[in-house]
Amino acid sequence: MKDKLLYEGKAKQVFTVEGEENLLVLSYKNDATAFNGEKKEEFKGKGRYNNLISAKVFEYLHQNGVKSHFKEALNETEQLVEKTTIIPLEVVVRNVAAGSIVRRIGVEEKTNFTPSLVEFFYKKDELGDPLINDAHALLLTDAKEEELVQIKEMALKVNEVLQNLFKEVNLELVDFKLEFGRNASGDIVLSDEVSPDTCRLWDIETGEKMDKDVFREDLGDLMTVYENILTRLEALK
Ligand code: TMP
Numbered sequence: 638m639k640d641k642l643l644y645e646g647k648a649k650q651v652f653t654v655e656g657e658e659n660l661l662v663l664s665y666k667n668d669a670t671a672f673n674g675e676k677k678e679e680f681k682g683k684g685r686y687n688n689l690i691s692a693k694v695f696e697y698l699h700q701n702g703v704k705s706h707f708k709e710a711l712n713e714t715e716q717l718v719e720k721t722t723i724i725p726l727e728v729v730v731r732n733v734a735a736g737s738i739v740r741r742i743g744v745e746e747k748t749n750f751t752p753s754l755v756e757f758f759y760k761k762d763e764l765g766d767p768l769i770n771d772a773h774a775l776l777l778t779d780a781k782e783e784e785l786v787q788i789k790e791m792a793l794k795v796n797e798v799l800q801n802l803f804k805e806v807n808l809e810l811v812d813f814k815l816e817f818g819r820n821a822s823g824d825i826v827l828s829d830e831v832s833p834d835t836c837r838l839w840d841i842e843t844g845e846k847m848d849k850d851v852f853r854e855d856l857g858d859l860m861t862v863y864e865n866i867l868t869r870l871e872a873l874k
């Protein structure tokens with residue numbers, strides 16, 4: 638099935654698929670990084686949790702009308718996806734103030750955002766992924782103005798659907814990061830992953846942080862938290 642290593646990122650490897658030029662295999666790694674790779678640690682089982690959680694999330698999104706690159710989980714750490722060329726934007730949706738926005742604009746942590754905020758960051762490690770505006774996104778990517786509108790609409794739709802999903806398992810979706818890619822037909826589809834690496838999830842009852850902030854802020858055992866998220870999602874049927 639998987640053929641050549643095409644690309645290796647901080648959390649995943651990307652492989653070509655023999656005889657299938659429009660498909661890729663994503664292989665989730667056990668590495669966790671934070672602060673643009675400055676903090677790094679390996680966690681046994683992390684690749685499995687993120688692969689299985691992300692697969693569940695993409696399946697739920699599909700059932701609720703959100704198109705993505707996701708095809709199927711192949712095994713515990715790998716998934717088959719449609720090949721896309723990633724648009725170098727990190728599209729962040731925020732429902733509640735946490736993380737960088739608190740430092741950037743001085744809002745108090747836990748402030749509710751209604752309507753939810755959508756922000757673009759330029760995906761460029763050398764620059765530390767800076768916040769950019771629409772004019773910058775038009776300059777730096779091949780996305781057209783109407784496609785930026787479409788990306789924001791899709792991000793807000795994902796937010797609506799995932800707020801419901803996580804609420805069902807007693808988690809508040811605080812914020813998350815999405816990436817979009819262009820497929821062989823030129824259409825923009827949701828790509829990359831949706832996992833506790835890329836979302837902030839707070840337990841609705843206890844307020845406990847149940848995502849990569851546990852690693853970023855040294856709050857406890859990261860794999861216990863990821864296992865808990867997967868268990869909650871698997872209990873849904
Ligand atoms: P931020 O508050 O650090 O800007 O993060 C916003 C959301 O995006 C949060 O859910 C974590 C996620 N995120 C990533 O997935 N990758 C990243 O590189 C960063 C900085 C944040």
Ligand code: ASP
Pocket residue numbers: 647669670671672673674675834849853
């Ligand atoms: N993923 C980013 C990194 O490794 C930052 C983060 O998620 O905090 O550096």
